[in-house]
Amino acid sequence: MVEVQDSLLYAPSHEWIRIEGDIGIIGITDFAQSQLGDIVYIELPETDENIFMNSAFGSIESVKTVSELIAPVNGNIIETNEELAASPELINKDPYNNGWLIKIKIEDKKQIEGLLSPGDYEDMISGGNE
Amino acid sequence: MKRTPLYEEHIRNNGRMIEFFGWELPVYYSSIKEEAMAIRQKVGLFDVSHMGEIFVTGEDAEEFINYIITNSTFQKEDHSIVYSLMCDKKGFAVDDLLVYKFNKKHFLLVVNASNADKDHKWLLENRKDFNIDIQNRSKEYALIAVQGPRSIELINGFFPIDVAALKYYWFAESTFNDNDCLISRTGYTGEQGFELLIHRDHAVRAWNALLDKGKNHGILPCGLGARDLLRIEVGFPLYGHELNEKINPIEANLGWVIKLDKECDFIGKENLKEFKEKLSRKRIGFIMDRSKIAREDSVIMDQEEHRIGSVTSGTFSFCLKRSIGMGIIEKKYIDIGKLKINIGEKIFTAEITHLPFVKIKN
Structure with missing residues (x-):
C-alpha cells in the first residue's frame, strides 16, 4: 500500500505540500512515485523563480515516462533539493522526506484552502473521484 | 486483448500490465531497475509467449527458407539457430527472426509478436511452388526466457540432457517435467541464457518451477521494461525502432546477416546490394x-544544430548510471563525436559511443 502522510496537504496532480508558517515544502506523493517507477531525471527551477498554482514548474522522468510537476500554490523558490540531481532515486525511496523537491515562500495562504486533506487524497487515489 | 498462458501468474506477481501490440503483458513487477539488475547480476525470467512460432516443413523447406531470409542456413548443422531478416522486394525488413533448423526439411521461425500474422501471410504469399507446409502455431506455445549469469545453474537439472553443454545459438529437443520442449541457448539481453519453448498447457508449471528453484539464486520475474532496457544496453536492434519501413537493414548495421553470395536468390537481394553500395546513414549509439x-x-543535430538524424531508442542504464540511446544519422557525421539532441523543445548534449554500451563477459 502507498503511504499518505497526515501532516501534509495534497494536490490532485499528486504533489504534497508541508506548511511551516509562510514556508511550503513541496514534493510528489508515494502514490505518484510508485506510478512513475524508477526515477532517473528531474528538472527543477532555480532559486528565486516564481511558481504558479496549477502550472508546471518542472518535470520528473522515469524509464517509462516524463511527467510534469504542478505547483499546488503560488510562491517564490527559496531552495531546491540539490541532492536529487545525483540521486533522483531519493524520490522513490523517501518521497515525503529526503525526496522533497522545492521549498517556497507562499505568496497567498488562501490558496492552501483549496488543497486536499490527507483523507480526501486517499479517497482520490483509492479509486474514488479522480 | 490477447493474454499469454502465464497471464494469471503475472497478476499474482503484481505485474503492472500494459498493452503491447494487442497483448496484455507486464511492463514490470517490482521495478525496471531491480529486474534489469537481477538479470545482469543473477537471473531473471521473461514471459515471451507473445512471440510467434511458424513451422516450415517439407521436401523444399531449406530452399524456401533461404529464398525468404537474408542469412543462410545451408552450411548450418541440424539443431543450430540463425538470426536473420526477411525482407520485402524493396529490401526493407518484413521482420527479424530466429530460424531453428531441425534438419533441412524442418524449420521453426520465431518471430516478433507484432509481426506474427503479417509474417505468416508473407510466407504464404511467397511460397510459389515450393513443396512445403507452413503452419502458424503461435497459439499453441509458450516461450519463457531464462537470462542472467546464474541461468545455467538454475536450469540444469530440470532437463534429462546436459543443458550447460548447449552452445550459443544451438537448441535441443528435450523434456521439462516429462513434457516435450525445445531449449535454446538464446536471448535478447546479451547475458548467458536460455529460451524454453513449451506447449501452453505446461507453461504455468514450468514458470513456477523455475521461479521456485530460482529463489536461491535471487531470481525475479521481469517485464517488458527491463527487456527493452537490457537489449538497448547491448545494442540490439528492435523491429519498429532501429529497423522499419524507413530504415533499411544496412543502415541498421545488420549487413552481417545479409548473405549476398549465398547459394540461392532471395527476396530483396538486388535492393540490398544497392543499399550496401550507396550507404548514406548509419546506426549509432550515444551516451547523454x-x-x-x-x-x-528526438532530433539529433551536430554542434551547429543542423539536423543529422533521429533517435530510435533511448533509456536509462542503471548499471552504467547514464542515459543511453541509439539513433540513425547521416553517415558522414559518424565521427563527429559530440551531438546535440532536441528533446521536448530543449537541447541536450551527448557523445557518440561504440556499441554495445555494456560488455558482457560470457
Whole structure:
C-alpha cells in the first residue's frame, strides 16, 4: 500500500505540500512515485523563480515516462533539493522526506484552502473521484 | 486483448500490465531497475509467449527458407539457430527472426509478436511452388526466457540432457517435467541464457518451477521494461525502432546477416546490394551528458544544430548510471563525436559511443 502522510496537504496532480508558517515544502506523493517507477531525471527551477498554482514548474522522468510537476500554490523558490540531481532515486525511496523537491515562500495562504486533506487524497487515489 | 498462458501468474506477481501490440503483458513487477539488475547480476525470467512460432516443413523447406531470409542456413548443422531478416522486394525488413533448423526439411521461425500474422501471410504469399507446409502455431506455445549469469545453474537439472553443454545459438529437443520442449541457448539481453519453448498447457508449471528453484539464486520475474532496457544496453536492434519501413537493414548495421553470395536468390537481394553500395546513414549509439532520456524520434543535430538524424531508442542504464540511446544519422557525421539532441523543445548534449554500451563477459 502507498503511504499518505497526515501532516501534509495534497494536490490532485499528486504533489504534497508541508506548511511551516509562510514556508511550503513541496514534493510528489508515494502514490505518484510508485506510478512513475524508477526515477532517473528531474528538472527543477532555480532559486528565486516564481511558481504558479496549477502550472508546471518542472518535470520528473522515469524509464517509462516524463511527467510534469504542478505547483499546488503560488510562491517564490527559496531552495531546491540539490541532492536529487545525483540521486533522483531519493524520490522513490523517501518521497515525503529526503525526496522533497522545492521549498517556497507562499505568496497567498488562501490558496492552501483549496488543497486536499490527507483523507480526501486517499479517497482520490483509492479509486474514488479522480 | 490477447493474454499469454502465464497471464494469471503475472497478476499474482503484481505485474503492472500494459498493452503491447494487442497483448496484455507486464511492463514490470517490482521495478525496471531491480529486474534489469537481477538479470545482469543473477537471473531473471521473461514471459515471451507473445512471440510467434511458424513451422516450415517439407521436401523444399531449406530452399524456401533461404529464398525468404537474408542469412543462410545451408552450411548450418541440424539443431543450430540463425538470426536473420526477411525482407520485402524493396529490401526493407518484413521482420527479424530466429530460424531453428531441425534438419533441412524442418524449420521453426520465431518471430516478433507484432509481426506474427503479417509474417505468416508473407510466407504464404511467397511460397510459389515450393513443396512445403507452413503452419502458424503461435497459439499453441509458450516461450519463457531464462537470462542472467546464474541461468545455467538454475536450469540444469530440470532437463534429462546436459543443458550447460548447449552452445550459443544451438537448441535441443528435450523434456521439462516429462513434457516435450525445445531449449535454446538464446536471448535478447546479451547475458548467458536460455529460451524454453513449451506447449501452453505446461507453461504455468514450468514458470513456477523455475521461479521456485530460482529463489536461491535471487531470481525475479521481469517485464517488458527491463527487456527493452537490457537489449538497448547491448545494442540490439528492435523491429519498429532501429529497423522499419524507413530504415533499411544496412543502415541498421545488420549487413552481417545479409548473405549476398549465398547459394540461392532471395527476396530483396538486388535492393540490398544497392543499399550496401550507396550507404548514406548509419546506426549509432550515444551516451547523454545528463541523465535525461532521449526518447524515440528526438532530433539529433551536430554542434551547429543542423539536423543529422533521429533517435530510435533511448533509456536509462542503471548499471552504467547514464542515459543511453541509439539513433540513425547521416553517415558522414559518424565521427563527429559530440551531438546535440532536441528533446521536448530543449537541447541536450551527448557523445557518440561504440556499441554495445555494456560488455558482457560470457
